[in-house]
Amino acid sequence: MRISKSLLTLWLIAPIAAVAVLSVWIVLSMRGEPWMNAPPVGAGAAQTGGANALGEWLAHRNEASQIRVVVEDRSEDSSGGLRLFLAHRANDWKGEPMTATTPGRWEWTGSSADLDEGFEVIRTGEDGVTLRDAEGRRRLHLTSGEQVVVVGRFVP
Known part of the structure; x- marks a missing residue:
């Protein structure tokens, strides 16, 4: 009887522990450097996701004439x-x-x-x-x- 209570307690705690472990892992991975090591492109580019580079590319397109x-x-x-x-x-x-x-x-x-x-x-x-x-x-x-x-x- 005592073993079944212990297993039931572990079974109920397991999802909470899994969520806690995943949360800690996400927080620690957010503190580290990004995995993409490409140099920033565009004016003022830091963590913009290349939005500035897209704007610069569109600025050089040829208009129809x-x-x-x-x-x-x-x-x-x-x-x-x-x-x-x-x-x-x-x-x-x-x-x-x-x-x-x-x-x-x-x-x-x-x-x-x-x-x-x-x-x-x-x-x-x-x-x-x-x-x-x-x-x-x-x-x-x-x-x-x-x-x-x-x-x-x-x-x-």
């Missing part, structure tokens, strides 16, 4: 009757018509944000055959102003 893409068609079949299109993600890679300025030179004006994920030059002839730039998708090198693209050949 107007850009003009000029395409020089130097392919061997740059005869009349063909049209060039500029395909990009904003138009689901379908192609927006480009304006012919001089023979063999086309231009498109739009937002640089539309071309963030690249663009592609597409040619459609009088026969309705669609050909794509042999170099495939190109990346935008500027965020504003004029970017000249030279197309050497088109492939089906």
Whole structure:
């Protein structure tokens, strides 16, 4: 009978003792140095969790602005009757018509944000055959102003 009372007492005290041990362990671990030893980043960074670094990163992002893409068609079949299109993600890679300025030179004006994920030059002839730039998708090198693209050949 005496043993069962002792076991019952231990059984009732065990959860309280476990919570006390965990509480002491948490308090002692909070007093120590943080486990992350990365150097602080950003103005006034101490224990900010990188919030200042995120603000600095956002401050350097490029805002969308107007850009003009000029395409020089130097392919061997740059005869009349063909049209060039500029395909990009904003138009689901379908192609927006480009304006012919001089023979063999086309231009498109739009937002640089539309071309963030690249663009592609597409040619459609009088026969309705669609050909794509042999170099495939190109990346935008500027965020504003004029970017000249030279197309050497088109492939089906």
